[in-house]
Amino acid sequence: MRIFDFLFYCLYRMFASIKRVGEKDENLASIFFSVLLSTHSLMIFFLTRYIFPKGYFSLFPYNIILKLLIGSVFLIWYFICNHYFLKNENYIRIVSFYENIYKEQNRKIAWIGVLYSLATFLVFYVTAVYLANGTYF
Numbered sequence: 001m002r003i004f005d006f007l008f009y010c011l012y013r014m015f016a017s018i019k020r021v022g023e024k025d026e027n028l029a030s031i032f033f034s035v036l037l038s039t040h041s042l043m044i045f046f047l048t049r050y051i052f053p054k055g056y057f058s059l060f061p062y063n064i065i066l067k068l069l070i071g072s073v074f075l076i077w078y079f080i081c082n083h084y085f086l087k088n089e090n091y092i093r094i095v096s097f098y099e100n101i102y103k104e105q106n107r108k109i110a111w112i113g114v115l116y117s118l119a120t121f122l123v124f125y126v127t128a129v130y131l132a133n134g135t136y137f
Contacts, residue, residue: 007116008033008085009098013106014113026091033085034077036117039124041073046131 011029045066048057057066085091102109 005090005094006098007036007113008091009094010109010113010116011036012091012095012113013109014117017106017110026086026095030081030085030091031078032117034074034081036120037077037081038074039120041077042070043124043127045070045073046127050131 008029011033012025015025015028015032057063085094098109
């Protein structure tokens, strides 16, 4: 759980470095973290292409189940992140803990959040293209 807490703090710092009016930083970090975790989970679904025979999930009950699973991945991660970080108010504990450790390194932590976001989407794209047919590079 420490790595999830640290990544949440990096995303929190990333959103806190942007000046805006309205949405709270912890809400944005929680939602965006659920998006990033969803992309990690969807990469596992892409790997099922090599585990199961071709056309296995195109049959009647499996195609609906697979579409529902892929569609519900974000909702599942959203509710998990919302409950853990916001409802239980763990974001207060996480932010105060890491604020004590990284007192003057807010920009560095924000850059880690940006790099984590970009790396996640880049790896997701490369994996999807490679598993599709590998000719888009």
